[in-house]
Amino acid sequence: MKRVAVFASGNGSNFNSIVEGEDESYQVALLFSDQPQSYALTRAIDIGVKSESLSPKDYPDKLAYEADLLALLIRNHIDFIVLAGYMRLIGPTILKYYKDKIVNIHPSLLPEFPGLNAIGQALDAGVRETGVTIHYVDEGMDTGPIIKQEKVLIEKADTYESLQKKVQKVEHRLYPETLKELLRKDEVVAEASVN
Template sequence: MKRVAVFASGNGSNFESIVHASKLEENYEIVLLFSDQPEAYALQRAHNLGIHSVSLSPSHYPDKTAYEADVLALLIRNRVDSIVLAGYMRLIGPTILKHFEKQIINIHPSLLPDFPGLNAIEQSLEAGVTETGVTIHYVDEGIDTGPVILQEKVSIDPQDTHGTLKEKIQQVEHRLYPQVLKQLYRKDEVVAETSIN
């Protein structure tokens, strides 16, 4: 069974949907919730769900290399095989990327390569486009530049606000992320060799 860590920086609603779905799966389990924000509500969700959680603040470290060395040690201690980013607002650096090559997955609230980085929902509204969406992709050294696993479109209505569009996108995320993980973590499959069309 693949041992999965979820990284989150904020509310953790995607994390919770992933945990609930994982309880029905035989091929993977969520063994750790990691956050870079000690006040993140995702940590409370982990407590409520009975998932081991740890928070390490980057501000307590001299540089990113030292910070990621401790995060990596945490992952190794917990025998983590794969990482799922769910609202983790920090770029993964080479220390973790090298150890978990092609084993880190992210979800992003746009149809990449459109609107990468922060504030993707605001970017799509400001651009005046009629659709955006959700992208699940592998993580590389860039900002939302890794190979795409799956995308789903979300329409933008003229009356949509940031709040209504965010709600529509999150509904898709909460359904799509567990679906993709179920397929990626089928028994004995290597994530790096898996493609969902």
């Protein structure tokens, strides 16, 4: 079973669905936030998941911040990192240590509408569909290899709020499903290399 850390900066609704999706493939061992006032931290306390927060403002630079963050992950024996509304780019310190062990979810069909406000970008562009993408994390913004995507149709009557609800409904189902698939495969590969 993989010990997972979920990184969140805000509300943490995907965090809840990831915890609810736990099975023999993974356990959420840590909720980490870069925002000490994040509601995700409150959610973690409410459901009994260990939570930690480090504020980047307390560090002279990203290197120092990520050095402490890496030490925190190692202390908690974290095997895999799941970004769920974490609003920072992951730097080389974490990327190198957790190579191919960090995933992110994004509310669009990447490479369309990367970065902030992807739902608003899709509505502004007048496209007929958007969706959800789960991808590995690299040094770019929403540029890592795509693992899974699912389309969400945009109807004429959709507002930002209605489209966000449709996208989140897909996210909350797709993220735990995909994590289980990924981490089960990881276990099989690890067992094969031992034997």
